Amino acid sequence: MKVLIIGAGHAGGTAAALLRQYAFEGEIVLAGSEAVPPYQRPPLSKAWLKGHAELDDLLLRPDSFYVEQGITLRLGVTATAIDRAGHSVAFSDGSSEPYDALILAPGSVARKLAIPGADRPELIELRTLDDAERLKAALGPGKRLAVVGGGYVGLEAAASARALGAEAVVVERMDRVLARVASETLSTFFTAFHRAQGVEILTGAEVTAFEDTASKGGGVRLADGRLIEADAILVGVGALANEALARDAGLECLNGIVVDQTARTSDPAIWAIGDATHRPIPIHGALHHRLESVPNALEQAKQAAAAITGRPAPTPEVPWFWSDQYDLKLQIAGLPDGADHRIVRGVPDIGADPVGFAVFHLKGHRIVSVEAVNAPAEFMAGRQLIARATSVDVDKLADISVSMKAVAS
Structure with missing residues (x-):
């Protein structure tokens, strides 16, 4: 039996390791679009930005693990199509991989703003190691970071910028930061704390364009006419499920790839795990949700690995999340x-x-x-x-x- 895993992030990397832990003896191929093995992404906005972590600190497991466990890594390739009838996946390099069981772990993609200048190459999204390296290179004493979007990643990046001696301004369209993900009490507290650390926070501020500026790397134009100049502009206005591959293959999708409590999709030979899934939350009754968190990735990796190896389904977990700032x-x-x-x-x-x-x-x-x-x-x-x-x-x-x-x- 051969298991093919698409997506070499936290979810995909964990699923591969769990299959071996659960005594799966068949072939495992783990394919990802980045050129590095599976690594942790939460530190990108914190320890990595501040220079407190090296690549080895981020890797889920050392390179030797995959060799020792007989897990084939196919890095730097992107899956382009799933042939469900033929049980194979096509890749961007022209190759294909057959499968008996397929695990989709494609993660999420950054939401784009439909405004002038949104495609400017100097804008940064904090999704990958390369993104984090670009941002780190632009920060330091005398520099200024503009963050569009007052979510967790944006606030974490602002905190890291201040730790590096850079100025930081956060621009949020809603009337408070963390409006989509936290209570007003939390929003008020974190706003006050960031301002006390010297971060400028603008709420109720609509971004209308990204522009050139004379003295900085770029500018954020607001609806009221103000232009915020910055050496680096980080855009973090949410993420969308990376469901295109699954949707094009005819799998059921609804703000994510729809899965059951075993992480199985509408195709019995295909599972999906991580940020890209729309999943049941048994601990909350009939609720279905899309969760973006490492604990969610780990839980669904356990579900898929258990189902494929015939083990009892793991006990449903309480969803949880974390954020480190200052x-x-x-x-x-x-x-x-x-x-x-x-x-x-x-x-x-x-x-x-x-x-x-x-x-x-x-x-x-x-x-x-x-x-x-x-x-x-x-x-x-x-x-x-x-x-x-x-x-x-x-x-x-x-x-x-x-x-x-x-x-x-």
Whole structure:
């Protein structure tokens, strides 16, 4: 039996390793469009930008692992078409690979702005090592970074720019940063914290064009006429599922490649994992969602590897995410869909010593999501309570003098 994996990122690389861990003895081919083996992407906006990590630190596994495990790497090639009837995949170099089981792990692609200058070559998207290298080369003392989009990656990049001595300005179209992914409490806190570190944050600011400037590398034109000049412009306005290959092959897609709880697609010989999938979230009932996170990639890699090797399906996990900015660690568990009220535990004050608080999203007396800043106990207990779907005493939850162990008991 031969398993072909398309996409050599965190999801694809983990699936290949898990197949061997689960005693799969057949052929494994792992193909990716980048020229490097599978590596971690979260550090690109943090440790890598600040020069605190080398390539070996980012690699999921050393080159020798793939040789020892008999995993064939095909790097620097892009899959162009799936022949489902013939069980083969065509590649950009004119070659093709047959398969008995196919795992699609194509990840996501950056959302593009439909405005003048959006195709300018100097604009940077932070998706790959090459992107991160371009951005790192443009930062340093006396430089200025403009970030279009106030999401996690943009804020992380702004924090890294400040650590490198560069100025940073964040331009967000919505009325607050993190508007699509976090509560207002979190948005307010991170806005204040970034501003205290010297980051300029502009909200409710519509970008209308990218332009040449006389003194800097480029400029961001706003709807109100202002021109923000910068040495580097990072565009991070969200990501789309990289579903074109699957869609062209006739697989069911809906804001991502539709899969079941085993990560299997509408074709029984094809699985899909990672950022590109639209998947069920059993821990949240009937909810289906597209998740962009390393934990999601790992969970679905386990699901696909278990299904292919005939192992029992793994226990469904609580979705979780994280972001590191300055000395702040944000950890989020669960999804707030269906929540009807919130409880803030601790004080979201940037001047607190130490800084630490959590926002719990509840449906009745049951926690469905927690956002924790420098609050590991709240994150861990919240994650456990979400998984158990048990009711909590909301008065105890709100009282910081009551331990999370007591709240969870």
